[in-house]
Amino acid sequence: MKGLVVVKKKLKLISKIISSTLFIILLFIMVFLLVYVVRVKILANNKDLGEVKLNFYTILSPSMYPTIKPGDIIITYKEDAYFKGDVITFVSTSSISSGKTITHRIYSDPIEMNGKMQYTTKGDNNPTPDSAPVNEDNVLGKVLFKIPKAGYIQQFLLSKFGWVSVILIPCLGVVVYDILKIFKIASKKTRSVVKKGARVDVAREELAKKLNEENDINKEKEL
Numbered sequence: 369m370k371g372l373v374v375v376k377k378k379l380k381l382i383s384k385i386i387s388s389t390l391f392i393i394l395l396f397i398m399v400f401l402l403v404y405v406v407r408v409k410i411l412a413n414n415k416d417l418g419e420v421k422l423n424f425y426t427i428l429s430p431s432m433y434p435t436i437k438p439g440d441i442i443i444t445y446k447e448d449a450y451f452k453g454d455v456i457t458f459v460s461t462s463s464i465s466s467g468k469t470i471t472h473r474i475y476s477d478p479i480e481m482n483g484k485m486q487y488t489t490k491g492d493n494n495p496t497p498d499s500a501p502v503n504e505d506n507v508l509g510k511v512l513f514k515i516p517k518a519g520y521i522q523q524f525l526l527s528k529f530g531w532v533s534v535i536l537i538p539c540l541g542v543v544v545y546d547i548l549k550i551f552k553i554a555s556k557k558t559r560s561v562v563k564k565g566a567r568v569d570v571a572r573e574e575l576a577k578k579l580n581e582e583n584d585i586n587k588e589k590e591l
Contacts, residue, residue, distance in 0.1 A: 397521075398521075401424075401521065404424060421445055421446045421509070422443065422444070422445055422509075423443070423444045423445075423446075423457070423508060423509055424441055424442070424443055424444075425441070425442050425444065425457055425469065425471065426439070426440075426441055426519030426523060427439065427440045427441075427442060427471060427514075427519060430493055431470075431471075431472065431491030431492075431493050431494055432455070432471060432472065432473070432491050432492050432493060433492065433493040434492075434493075435455070435473075435492050436455070436471065436511075436514055437516070437517075438519075439516075439517045439518075439519045439520060440514045440515065440516050440517060440518070440519060441514065441515040441518040441519045441521075442457065442471060442511045442512075442513075442514045442515075443511070443512045443513055443514070443515070444456075444457045444508060444509030444510060444511050444512065445509050445510055445512050446507075446508065446509040446510075447509070447510050449485070450474060450478065450485075450487060450504075450507060450510055451474065451477075451478070452474050452475070452476060452477050452478070453473065453474060454473070454474050454510050454511075455471060455472070455473045455474075455510065455511040456471070456472070456473075456474060456487065456489070456502070456507050456508075456509065456510050456511065457469060457470070457471045457507075457508045457509055457510075457511065458470055458471075458472075458487075458489070458502045458506045458507045458508055459506040459508065460498075460500070460502075460506075461500045461502075461503070461506065462498055462499050462500040463499070463500070464499065469508065470489075470498075471511065472489035472490055472491045472494075472498060473489060473490060473491070473492060474487050474488070474489055475488045475489055475490040475497045476488045476497075479501075484503055484504050484505065485503075485504040486501040486502065486503060486504075487501060487502040487504070487507070488501055488502075489501075489502055
């Protein structure tokens with residue numbers, strides 16, 4: 369029995385450590401994304417997005433499947449130069465997708481034109497290269513790595529409901545935790561008072577019983 373109790377305690381401790389670690393990791397990711405979104409919004413309002421070296425993008429199309437899938441988040445970094453085989457994110461000038469942010473692979477060796485590097489790109493899942501070359505000024509960065517299906521978190525944070533939830537839910541959580549804590553303390557105090565009251569009642573009954581017994585003995589002596 370003692371061995372079983374020890375095992376249960378160890379499992380409970382391990383479970384607590386794992387859950388706490390996961391909570392801290394998720395909290396760190398949420399805070400990091402929140403700070404990033406706020407910074408990008410400020411820079412966008414000031415039209416200084418060029419200062420952002422590290423960027424996050426949510427992939428919406430399957431053009432890079434299976435390397436990058438819809439719903440994945442990619443992390444890009446703005447390099448000084450890009451080469452054949454690099455997956456880059458850029459602002460398209462193609463007639464089909466002009467002005468849109470695209471993530472494709474550099475299909476062939478870069479070519480210099482008018483002092484600027486030009487890149488031919490192609491989606492891994494597309495049969496042909498993109499119709500328009502990418503000027504180096506339109507390159508936003510090279511893909512460093514991806515976070516599978518994490519794009520839904522970023523989209524949620526960017527929504528109005530997401531902003532409210534990120535602020536409101538933690539606050540409600542703290543309030544609910546404090547309320548439950550107060551109720552728990554009050555419940556313990558109530559149980560303690562009830563137990564003390566019960567002990568007092570028992571003591572009174574025993575005292576009354578002894579007094580009655582003494583009275584009966586005194587009466588018998590008088591007789």
